[in-house]
Amino acid sequence: MIPIVKPYIAPKEKMMPAIEEILYSGYIAEGQAVYQFEDQLKEFLNVPNLIATNSGTAALHIALLLLGVTEGDEVISTAFTAEPTNTTIALTGAKIVWGDVEQATGLLDPISVEKKITSKTKAIVVVHYAGMVCDMDRFNTISEKYGIPIIEDAAHALGSCYLNKKIGYNSAFTCFSFQAIKHMTTVDGGALAIRDQNLVNEAKRLRWFGLDKGVSRLKNNINRAGYKYAMNNVTATIGSVQLTEMDKVLTKHLDNGKYLDDKLSKINGVKTIPYHQNTTPSYWLYTLHVEKKSDFIKMMEANGITATELHLRNDAHTLFAESKCALPGLDAFYKTYIHIPCGWWVSEEDREYIIDIIRGGW
Numbered sequence: 001m002i003p004i005v006k007p008y009i010a011p012k013e014k015m016m017p018a019i020e021e022i023l024y025s026g027y028i029a030e031g032q033a034v035y036q037f038e039d040q041l042k043e044f045l046n047v048p049n050l051i052a053t054n055s056g057t058a059a060l061h062i063a064l065l066l067l068g069v070t071e072g073d074e075v076i077s078t079a080f081t082a083e084p085t086n087t088t089i090a091l092t093g094a095k096i097v098w099g100d101v102e103q104a105t106g107l108l109d110p111i112s113v114e115k116k117i118t119s120k121t122k123a124i125v126v127v128h129y130a131g132m133v134c135d136m137d138r139f140n141t142i143s144e145k146y147g148i149p150i151i152e153d154a155a156h157a158l159g160s161c162y163l164n165k166k167i168g169y170n171s172a173f174t175c176f177s178f179q180a181i182k183h184m185t186t187v188d189g190g191a192l193a194i195r196d197q198n199l200v201n202e203a204k205r206l207r208w209f210g211l212d213k214g215v216s217r218l219k220n221n222i223n224r225a226g227y228k229y230a231m232n233n234v235t236a237t238i239g240s241v242q243l244t245e246m247d248k249v250l251t252k253h254l255d256n257g258k259y260l261d262d263k264l265s266k267i268n269g270v271k272t273i274p275y276h277q278n279t280t281p282s283y284w285l286y287t288l289h290v291e292k293k294s295d296f297i298k299m300m301e302a303n304g305i306t307a308t309e310l311h312l313r314n315d316a317h318t319l320f321a322e323s324k325c326a327l328p329g330l331d332a333f334y335k336t337y338i339h340i341p342c343g344w345w346v347s348e349e350d351r352e353y354i355i356d357i358i359r360g361g362w
């Protein structure tokens with residue numbers, strides 16, 4: 001079976017000596033290896049400020065806390081995402097307001113979002129789902145017009161581009177995940193890119209109980225409770241090695257994605273995604289629309305190719321019952337969208353095989 005996701009781990013000869021060294025170094029908690037990983041990642045993404053965390057969820061939560069999102073506030077988000085995008089909003093006590101998605105892309109629809117803005121709206125969370133990039137031209141305009149900051153959930157979007165630059169620089173906050181199945185895994189981990197340098201120290205305190213790492217433990221003074229969200233040296237070491245492989249891995253995703261875009265656009269019964277202007281997807285998953293979706297899934301599985309929706313629409317959860325509203329764009333998107341494999345593990349023979357199978361019909 002060609003899987004939809006697969007953890008990429010750098011070659012043993014490169015990875016194992018680095019892990020062994022750090023494990024027996026006597027310093028395995030947050031330390032130099034973490035700061036080095038942060039520097040490497042800043043360079044990779046070309047962003048000035050960034051902190052590493054122990055998960056993408058932690059990065060999202062810290063971003064919301066830095067904006068002071070709390071009970072009584074509203075945050076506009078999307079139901080088409082992995083749950084942590086929204087459980088972190090729930091943790092702040094704020095109300096989630098669903099924006100609808102574009103029927104063609106499944107990405108948050110700026111027109112719907114603008115309609116849902118109220119005096120209580122504290123933030124807009126956009127998700128670059130499956131590596132496809134949201135309509136940032138429009139979202140930037142909305143953010144400026146209303147003075148509402150944007151948090152980009154880029155858990156699927158390492159290497160995705162907006163205006164030919166890697167995602168991470170555009171908004172107040174951009175959150176990355178290095179969980180097992182993402183483009184780059186550190187086993188678990190995440191990062192938060194922060195546009196305003198003045199917020200970096202508070203971000204660091206929020207990831208470490210509220211304590212200031214720059215001040216001796218005995219002279220510290222906590223004035224706001226933080227969390228245990230720090231990355232450790234072992235994870236960071238894995239990340240530093242993984243990062244040296246990412247150009248290669250991301251190129252594989254991109255190359256396969258473009259191949260599928262090209263071939264699928266000529267096949268009946270499927271429709272490719274119209275990506276937004278000024279954006280380049282990183283193809284974490286390949287997304288397309290198909291007729292007779294359940295028949296398509298069965299046919300693909302019978303031929304050894306995973307085809308799946310991957311995530312449950314988040315408005316189906318009881319936790320978010322209060323936010324329930326009509327989302328006709330999402331209803332329509334769900335009827336036809338599906339993901340198929342296109343990651344680094346999909347070889348040239350695999351992708352030709354995938355196209356042959358789809359061309360054969362269902």
Ligand SMILES: *Cc1c(COP(=O)(O)O)cnc(C)c1O
Pocket residue numbers: 054055056057058081082084085127153155156176177178179188189190
């Ligand atoms: C994976 C994921 C997260 C959370 O990342 P973790 O590192 O697993 O905490 C957040 N948002 C989306 C869309 C994700 O897919």
